[in-house]
Amino acid sequence: MFAISLGDDGAELRPLEPSRAEEFLAHMDRGREYIGQHILLADAVQDLDSARAFLQAYAEKAAADTGRIYGIRTDGKLVGGVLFRTMDVAQGTAEAGCWLEPSAVGRGLVTRAARVIIDWAIEERGIHRVEWRVSSKNGASIAVARRLGMTKDGVLRESYLYRGQRQDAEVWSVLAPEWTSAKAGRTSY
Numbered sequence: 001m002f003a004i005s006l007g008d009d010g011a012e013l014r015p016l017e018p019s020r021a022e023e024f025l026a027h028m029d030r031g032r033e034y035i036g037q038h039i040l041l042a043d044a045v046q047d048l049d050s051a052r053a054f055l056q057a058y059a060e061k062a063a064a065d066t067g068r069i070y071g072i073r074t075d076g077k078l079v080g081g082v083l084f085r086t087m088d089v090a091q092g093t094a095e096a097g098c099w100l101e102p103s104a105v106g107r108g109l110v111t112r113a114a115r116v117i118i119d120w121a122i123e124e125r126g127i128h129r130v131e132w133r134v135s136s137k138n139g140a141s142i143a144v145a146r147r148l149g150m151t152k153d154g155v156l157r158e159s160y161l162y163r164g165q166r167q168d169a170e171v172w173s174v175l176a177p178e179w180t181s182a183k184a185g186r187t188s189y
Helices: 018-035 048-064 109-123 139-147 176-185
Strands: 012-015 068-074 077-088 093-100 129-135 151-162 165-175
Touching (some): 012 109, 068 109, 109 176, 129 151, 139 165, 165 176
Parallel strands (some): 093 129
Antiparallel strands (some): 012 068, 077 093, 129 165, 151 165
């Protein structure tokens, strides 16, 4: 399995595969309350079977070229991840997302990891538009969208049900020409 360095601090990005379900579940258990504040991943992965099924679904998406999932590791330990929840190569669109356990917050890991996968999507797969959909209450994820140079397209009012409550979702995006131009001016991740 490959690993991509996320900088001098030893952080790296690796694919998350079904064979890593036990590790994925342990990671979810460590961060369940924090991760579950804004995304349903913490509710979806409750035991080994559901962890394996979640990762298997992404393995199938990767095989079909409709999504990807990667783990963020520090000192060899899984602490978070980034993904393409959806990817439509023919249309040139993808939706990126992220999560972290509390021990990894505030180190720029998601921003660095998201840059790697967005680079890949635009440069290797020809994706033209990458979206970032986020709860309007999730300030940390909105800050990542801003650091990635995304533009806020709008708010989908009460567009999804989260733990019994209607939530607003902000849609942020970056287009390939914008990304390429910003990357040319960037000195590092």
